[in-house]
Amino acid sequence: MSDRDSALRRISRGPWRRTYGRINKVNTKSGGLMPREAEHVTSPFSPGYGRRPLVFGGHKEELDELTEVFRTLDFGENHSVLIxxxxxxxxxxxxxxxxxxxxxxxxxxxxxxxxxxLMERVMDTAIPSLLDKLEPATRTRLAGLGIWQLNAQLQYVDRHRQVKPLLRTDLIALSEHIGQAGILITIDEVSSGKTRLRELSRFALEVSHALQGGANVMIVFAGIKVDLDALLEQVHTTFLRRSKQLDFRRLTPKETRRVLEESIRIGGREIEEEALVRLVAVSQGYPYLVQLVGDYAWRNTPSALRISVADAEVAHEKAIKAVQRRVISRVYQDLSEKDREFVQAMAQDHGRSKISDIVNRMGVSAQYVQVYKRRLIDTGYVKADGHGYVAFSLPYLGDYVRSMTAERDEPVASRDEWDDFPPPPSV
Ligand SMILES: Nc1ncnc2c1ncn2[C@@H]1O[C@H](COP(=O)(O)OP(=O)(O)OP(=O)(O)O)[C@@H](O)[C@H]1O
Ligand SMILES: [Mg+2]
Structure with a gap:
């Protein structure tokens, strides 16, 4: 199915229908007779965490490969995926x-x-609700296994008393009885706190036992790289080292252009070529920023049929401010103290930085700087830029770091009226 078809399908199912059903007909059927004004104001862009875009750019090969597993159950190396x-x-x-x-x-x-x-939520809520949605014949078969108690209407009631109910047993039983299909488990927001990792590792162990027991399961973990690396270091997660690993960075210029252009077209408007080129350049292919800049450009004159260069100009400023506030600030918080020192040393240059300058600015050994350079390159914040140089690979991170450093160096806040009433020392 093409992106456009799937987007239209989603529109016709969702709350978009009201706004876009009519407009799409206008666009596709009226040919040259386009109305001069768009008849709606709703933006087709979706800036925000976890908001699935109307047009999903890039990653086609990976999506196709994994979809093929859903179709054929021929997993190959795709039992586990790390994003x-x-x-x-x-x-x-x-x-x-x-x-x-x-x-x-x-x-x-x-x-x-x-x-x-996590384990309790999956076993006590997610699996029971899946059970309740299965075909009655499947539920009857599952009821006979003695794992779950189902009532006369074949609805989940409880678990049968077992010494210790295990996720692996649930997964194997479900997988065996659902016919030519498998179970996809997605775990988002992997984070590397100690307790979390212990819990995740326990969860992963159950999944690995289910796989050994022949269950058709695909498990996908998503998180920032340092946290996924920490997950792989756990005792029970060795099987995850063989996972398919996807590392998301920026979309290509071509895909960025497609996302912007298609979204606008599906939304029922057009964009001037120069404005489109401008939006592509501002976004630098960074997905959240693609949505932000498209959204601001759309909203500038929502009733005009065509998005203009003036709209793109307004969007430029606003989108960069918003991406720094909403996204880059979080990226910066993810950095360790030492990583921050490194990027602060880099941010003193506009453009690429010489490694030897970073060594001097940080006042540490060259070897030490190399370790941090490698780490930052691995996680996608920084890229090598010619021999002995590095540059920021995340757009606008440098500007953000500079603004943070400037804030820190500002003189301490001026006096206020409370300065005459200092808190008394404790008795
Ligand atoms: N492939 C894509 N094409 C176009 N837009 C995208 C794409 N992927 C994500 N977006 C948009 O980017 C924004 C961020 O996406 P998402 O929340 O999936 O990122 P994330 O990697 O999960 O972020 P976080 O690490 O903070 O959880 C959303 O507005 C989403 O619509
Ligand atoms: Mg996310």
Missing amino acids: SGLRGAGKTSMLTMLQDAALEHGWLVISDDASSG
């Missing part, structure tokens, strides 16, 4: 794309995030 990438690079959106593809092929889908209580 890493910077904040706002599209990990959660990819999980949603995979869930939809799995559902279309009749798979069961369990989606959760790595917050505490």
